[in-house]
Amino acid sequence: MFDIAKKKAFVCDLDGTLFMGGQPIKGAVDFVIESTKSERFSFFYLTNNTSKTPEEYMTKISGAAIPVKPEQILTPLITLEAYIREKGYKSVYLLASEKVVSHMEKRLADVGVSFEFDPEKNELIALAYDKELTYAKLADATSLWNMRNVPPSPMCPVRTENKEPIDFVATHPDNCCPSERGPIPDVGGMLKFLEITNGMKPTHVFGKPSPSLLKTVLDRFAPEEIAVVGDRLYTDKAIADNAGVDFVCVLSGETTKEDLEKYTGTAPAIVVDTFDMVDAK
Ligand SMILES: [Mg+2]
CATH class of the missing domain: 3.40.50.1000 (HAD superfamily/HAD-like)
Incomplete structure (x- = not known):
């Protein structure tokens, strides 16, 4: 009651x-x-x-x-911030709009987290609802996963010196976002795109x-x-x-x-x- x-x-x-x-x-x-x-x-x-x-x-x-x-x-940006702090990550490849990346940089300025693409240093790939998503960003995210989480093979020949597996999280699971034009792609749809490419799957989905x-x-x-x-x-x-x-x-x-x-x-x-x-x- x-x-x-x-x-x-x-x-x-x-x-x-x-x-x-x-x-x-x-x-x-x-x-x-x-x-x-x-x-x-x-x-x-x-x-x-x-x-x-x-x-x-x-x-x-x-x-x-x-x-x-x-x-x-x-x-979920708050949950992402808490997650990065808890794990002690210092280098995150964040797929998000420029203003969201700069918001996260400011929030984590006290611990000095870089959000640049850096195959040798990145410890985490974080996928947000990136309305500035490009093919280059998707290819960078999948290549990080290939270099660090997939055993070398003729299909996946490129490795980095950094042998640590890379973590991957997404901010929320929604497949689509309602809009005046009907449903448009959201993070859930982007996750399916990545998974079907090379099997990459997030360890956590916040939101x-x-x-x-x-x-x-x-x-x-x-x-x-x-x-x-x-x-x-x-x-x-x-x-x-x-x-x-x-x-x-x-x-x-x-x-x-x-x-x-x-x-x-x-x-x-x-x-x-x-x-x-x-x-x-
Ligand atoms: Mg509602």
């Missing part, structure tokens, strides 16, 4: 939950603004999209008049539905104090389930009442037309 009196933190999906096609969903956004100002709840904003920097999401959220601080933005994205929230609040709010069952509900927290399903985005009737998994903790309705029940 969903009890709002027990909740202290809401982790909100953005598209379909607080925004629709770039426009704020008024009732939902007003509820977040009022509850932020009265300090009734803490809010966190969840996105798998690593084509944008957290600063760009802050601009989008504050553009809807919601007061927001950097630590409230949860993107929804991996609960690693909720770590900072779970560090601060008990699971029963947290709810994830979203419009997609296979990403938003999945991350809530994987983290052991309640899921508030909103009908303002992708999921319809008919989808919920057909859904065979456990029911969401509560279903509402728009996020603000969570307070009326």
Whole structure:
């Protein structure tokens, strides 16, 4: 039974939950603004999209008049940063847009991580939603894998002096990104492209539905104090389930009442037309 009196933190999906096609969903956004100002709840904003920097999401959220601080933005770039720190990597080949690479350089400036392609030094290949992806970048990523992770053979003749296997991670699993032009390729599609080329597979895929994205929230609040709010069952509900927290399903985005009737998994903790309705029940 969903009890709002027990909740202290809401982790909100953005598209379909607080925004629709770039426009704020008024009732939902007003509820977040009022509850932020009265300090009734803490809010966190969840996105798998690593084509944008957290600063760009802050601009989008504050553009809807919601007061927001950097630590409230949860993107897999945070998980990637934590992973690089934990592993102690100093040389990462990051496939990402220029602004995302420079964001990561700044974030990791204190430990001095290089994000250049360097077959002798690279310890990790990291794939983000790179909207500046080129054939040269894909060929560099696969050649790193060939040089370091594939035994020499006539098919794979090139080796580096560096004999250490190279690690490979991806920021999130989404196959496609919804757009005005319909579904367009996202990281999941890029992963399939790489895998079919030479069998390279990531050791970790961050982002929804991996609960690693909720770590900072779970560090601060008990699971029963947290709810994830979203419009997609296979990403938003999945991350809530994987983290052991309640899921508030909103009908303002992708999921319809008919989808919920057909859904065979456990029911969401509560279903509402728009996020603000969570307070009326
Ligand atoms: Mg959504």
